[in-house]
Amino acid sequence: MLKKQVQGKRGACPFFAFARTEADKMSALYCLPNFIMNLTRKLAAEFIGTAFLLAVVVGSGIMGENLAGGNVALALLANTMATGAGLACLILSFGDISGAHFNPVVTLTEAFRGNLSWRESAFYISGQIAGAFFGVGLANLMFDLPVYFASTKIRVGSSQFLSEFVATFGLIMVIQTGIKFRPHLVFLMVAAYITAAYWFTASTSFANPAVTLARSVSDTFAGISPNNVPMFVVAQILGAFAATFVFGWLLKEEKENV
DSSP: OOSOOOTTOTTSSTTTTTOOSHHHHHHHHHHHHHHHHHHHHHHHHHHHHHHHHHHHHHHHHHHHHHHTTTOHHHHHHHHHHHHHHHHHHHHHHHHHHHOOOOSHHHHHHHHHTTSSOHHHHHHHHHHHHHHHHHHHHHHHHHTTOOSOBOOOOOOOSHHHHHHHHHHHHHHHHHHHHHHHHOGGGHHHHHHHHHHHHHHHSTTOOOOOHHHHHHHTTBOSTTOOOGGGHHHHHHHHHHHHHHHHHHHHHHTOOOOOOO
16 A cells, blocks of 8 residues: 555566576575565555454454443544554554455455555455454454354445545545555555545545455444445445546656657
């Protein structure tokens, strides 16, 4: 999420180009262990970062609801502040290791733009989803709740679909414009945007398929009914790629006339 990824492109190592000559094969033997080690580090960063993100989202939702005395606005405010602050810290912590995606649609759009190989993106997404479920389970346990229990919170309707489309479109917009114009401030831009999107969208801005899937197994303030998950994920994917196409055009550098 934080920095533009260039690692893992085909041709960077003969392993990716399906080595054909003996020299390439020997070179691949040397670079393959480094590739595996680097990928392992990235996956660990995505797993840990996404786990902490979900622990923050779900845990702060539970705490906020417990302390708000039935005031939903106050509970949401507590949830929002914790999520924004936690997200900024996590991006700063893991940005230089994995890019701090923590989000399958961020990973997919980066792969589409050529900043990440499709092979790596598949591993990233697996790590993010696993980390998300781990983080939710951790949050539930910290508040003496079952590790996983299906949410009964209904989030359905065209307003919810539109909200997730807009929220995810905006997230990708902020990431891509931030990388282009203010790379050192992307962590703050993303955290501030998510904080705002909690309040201007009817869905409270999930904008993340891994987050959506994992929040379906916590029947708490931040939960979502499993039946509503597919609609959210579809809206998120559509919003992410709509933003990718729009800003791919908008941010395209014009070639100078010779």
